[in-house]
Amino acid sequence: MALMSYSQAAATALAEAMRADRNVVALGEDLGRGGIFAQYRGLQQEFGADRVIDTPISESTIMGAAVGMALAGLRPVVEMRVVDFALCAIDELVNQAAKNRYMFGGQGRVPLVVRMPIGLWTASAAQHSQSLEAWFAHIPGLTVVVPSAPADNYGLLHSALESGDPVVYLEHKELWGDEGEVEPGLRVPLGSARVLRAGSDVTLVSWSKAVRTCVDAASELASAGVSAEVIDLRTIWPWDRATVLGSAARTGALVVVHEAVQVGGFGAEIAASAAEETGCRVKRVGAPRIPSGYSKPLEDESRVTVAQVVAAARSLAAPGVHP
Amino acid sequence: MARIRAFENAAEIASQGGVQAWGLKTSAKPALVRGPLHLSTGQEAVAAGVCANLTRKDLLTSTHRGHGHTLAKGADVDRMMAELFGKATGSNRGKGGSMHIADFSVGMLGANGVVAAGMPIAVGAAQALKIRGQPEIVACFFGDGAVNRGPFLEALNWAVVYGLPVLFVCEDNRISATTPTGPMTGGAGAAARAESIGVPAVRVDGNDVEAVDAAAARLVAEVRAGSGPRLLHALTYRFKGHVSVDPGAYRDPAEVARALESDPLTIARDRLVARGVAADDIAAIDAAAAAEIDAAMAAAAAAPLPDPASAYTDIQNTGAGQWR
Ligand SMILES: Cc1ncc(C[n+]2csc(CCOP(=O)(O)OP(=O)(O)O)c2C)c(N)n1
Numbered sequence: 001m002a003l004m005s006y007s008q009a010a011a012t013a014l015a016e017a018m019r020a021d022r023n024v025v026a027l028g029e030d031l032g033r034g035g036i037f038a039q040y041r042g043l044q045q046e047f048g049a050d051r052v053i054d055t056p057i058s059e060s061t062i063m064g065a066a067v068g069m070a071l072a073g074l075r076p077v078v079e080m081r082v083v084d085f086a087l088c089a090i091d092e093l094v095n096q097a098a099k100n101r102y103m104f105g106g107q108g109r110v111p112l113v114v115r116m117p118i119g120l121w122t123a124s125a126a127q128h129s130q131s132l133e134a135w136f137a138h139i140p141g142l143t144v145v146v147p148s149a150p151a152d153n154y155g156l157l158h159s160a161l162e163s164g165d166p167v168v169y170l171e172h173k174e175l176w177g178d179e180g181e182v183e184p185g186l187r188v189p190l191g192s193a194r195v196l197r198a199g200s201d202v203t204l205v206s207w208s209k210a211v212r213t214c215v216d217a218a219s220e221l222a223s224a225g226v227s228a229e230v231i232d233l234r235t236i237w238p239w240d241r242a243t244v245l246g247s248a249a250r251t252g253a254l255v256v257v258h259e260a261v262q263v264g265g266f267g268a269e270i271a272a273s274a275a276e277e278t279g280c281r282v283k284r285v286g287a288p289r290i291p292s293g294y295s296k297p298l299e300d301e302s303r304v305t306v307a308q309v310v311a312a313a314r315s316l317a318a319p320g321v322h323p
Numbered sequence: 324m325a326r327i328r329a330f331e332n333a334a335e336i337a338s339q340g341g342v343q344a345w346g347l348k349t350s351a352k353p354a355l356v357r358g359p360l361h362l363s364t365g366q367e368a369v370a371a372g373v374c375a376n377l378t379r380k381d382l383l384t385s386t387h388r389g390h391g392h393t394l395a396k397g398a399d400v401d402r403m404m405a406e407l408f409g410k411a412t413g414s415n416r417g418k419g420g421s422m423h424i425a426d427f428s429v430g431m432l433g434a435n436g437v438v439a440a441g442m443p444i445a446v447g448a449a450q451a452l453k454i455r456g457q458p459e460i461v462a463c464f465f466g467d468g469a470v471n472r473g474p475f476l477e478a479l480n481w482a483v484v485y486g487l488p489v490l491f492v493c494e495d496n497r498i499s500a501t502t503p504t505g506p507m508t509g510g511a512g513a514a515a516r517a518e519s520i521g522v523p524a525v526r527v528d529g530n531d532v533e534a535v536d537a538a539a540a541r542l543v544a545e546v547r548a549g550s551g552p553r554l555l556h557a558l559t560y561r562f563k564g565h566v567s568v569d570p571g572a573y574r575d576p577a578e579v580a581r582a583l584e585s586d587p588l589t590i591a592r593d594r595l596v597a598r599g600v601a602a603d604d605i606a607a608i609d610a611a612a613a614a615e616i617d618a619a620m621a622a623a624a625a626a627p628l629p630d631p632a633s634a635y636t637d638i639q640n641t642g643a644g645q646w647r
Pocket of ligand 1: 466500
């Protein structure tokens with residue numbers, strides 16, 4: 001086991017994959033200096049500028065070229081810096097990368113990992129704070145990964161690189177410095193959730209940074225006599241239906257929590273599926289449908305809070321209402 | 324120029340302890356300015372020289388590094404500083420911060436968090452002016468890094484196709500975040516690319532405010548006369564890191580030291596002295612700028628934060644009130 005930050009964990013996984021397979025390359029802006037979050041630190045020194053590629057500010061061609069690289073035998077990792085800039089490359093991702101394998105009748109494969117950090121990031125305002133995971137979950141052909149912890153960032157990045165199809169890999173900008181134990185060689189299968197805390201009264205489902213909010217909410221609920229199960233989805237497409245629905249069937253109540261705007265968020269998909277399949281009661285906790293503001297009081301309106309999660313859970317798991 | 328320098332220096336100090344990317348640990352000390360600040364220190368002559376040739380009603384689009392353009396266009400310093408402090412009295416009511424600083428009352432249509440995104444907006448604004456028969460023009464600032472994004476090409480071509488009144492201004496500080504732009508760019512950069520699609524371009528020493536002013540004057544006159552778009556390619560240098568908390572350690576210290584020797588303010592001061600302007604008069608300009616910025620800082624610090632309820636205003640009319 002080794003203690004690593006969330007960004008070191010990803011850099012370590014990528015370095016291992018690059019050592020194991022000469023076809024793994026990374027491309028994006030500022031990678032040669034380690035990337036703006038240090039998530040590529042040391043890689044260009046080890047693998048050279050041909051494999052850790054500094055690019056012009058050309059998002060559509062970074063993404064489009066990566067599709068071409070993948071079709072011609074490489075396994076590219078694309079860095080978009082923040083998901084907001086990936087919108088400059090949306091055709092290349094959605095119409096090209098995601099559709100290629102199907103549209104050409106399975107002749108080509110696009111083994112591509114696109115890293116596009118999401119989330120609020122202190123005072124970064126409306127164009128650097130979005131959480132757009134639901135957009136990508138909507139697109140057939142894309143896998144969508146949302147790690148919340150260093151070990152997952154290590155194990156999921158390995159699995160994403162091995163998956164052979166396009167993966168939208170969404171790290172969270174406020175998690176880079178988080179530290180945790182990482183087991184070398186770990187693989188976290190895509191589509192497998194992790195139960196962080198067992199409970200019997202209510203199921204809290206979340207991903208990315210909001211997982212912490214749920215863990216804190218579960219402690220608070222415990223002191224109020226409500227036993228909450230906490231599930232970190234880790235990938236939202238595919239999502240671990242068995243774990244989530246099994247838990248919801250046992251507790252009869254499910255709260256899904258995400259930092260993204262609640263309207264049209266992926267929480268709606270989970271809540272609807274859980275209600276359809278298990279008949280459980282459901283609540284969603286997400287951001288209001290407002291852009292992220294710069295000033296703290298405005299930005300805070302977009303943050304999901306422990307209090308909101310506790311209130312939602314208590315409203316479902318109120319004593320006497322439990323089946 | 325003195326006002327821009329004073330503003331940037333004050334903002335830089337106020338941001339220490341603020342948000343940190345660049346692999347640095349977040350400081351525990353809260354900063355007066357929390358958000359990322361892209362300082363234009365060292366690039367003042369471009370903003371000042373170009374904007375001296377614009378009227379208050381001309382329009383301007385900017386980049387993430389937009390304080391200088393905004394000040395030079397005539398924006399209110401108190402409202403700008405309050406915006407950086409995230410206060411209700413800010414030009415954007417605390418919603419945008421430095422990276423989105425804007426003052427539409429003086430034609431400044433906004434800084435932008437997305438590289439090159441201001442360019443299509445600039446040509447659209449110019450097309451509106453033309454369609455509506457207005458005499459104003461648009462100044463479109465962008466960095467050297469922006470020339471490698473598609474919207475650069477598309478916007479320049481568009482301006483030629485419709486013969487639009489735009490002055491494109493490439494503020495070439497030779498670097499894009501941590502990456503030197505030269506090795507990432509084919510050909511001779513913005514001016515050469517502009518000429519290849521029919522936008523006449525002029526290269527100028529962007530640290531020489533008189534040279535910038537003279538070149539801008541000529542190009543602005545041509546644009547105003549209806550000759551179509553023009554491009555000014557101004558060579559300058561980013562004195563600070565990419566953002567205010569970035570020490571810029573990836574740059575060669577010798578290169579930085581050399582660049583600091585052609586400080587646009589020093590060049591302008593020396594020239595004024597050589598022409599017989601009294602040192603006291605120059606010092607008075609600096610003192611006035613410092614006093615103005617000090618007052619803006621004090622006012623910003625004292626101003627109220629926005630009401631959280633304002634997070635829900637100015638989003639859209641249809642459906643307002645339905646947040647979930
Ligand atoms: C489309 C897009 N890609 C990447 C970024 C991240 N980014 C912000 S500023 C910057 C460098 C821009 O360089 P340049 O245009 O030369 O302007 P300068 O910062 O030197 O003023 C980058 C890459 C962005 N904001 N938008």
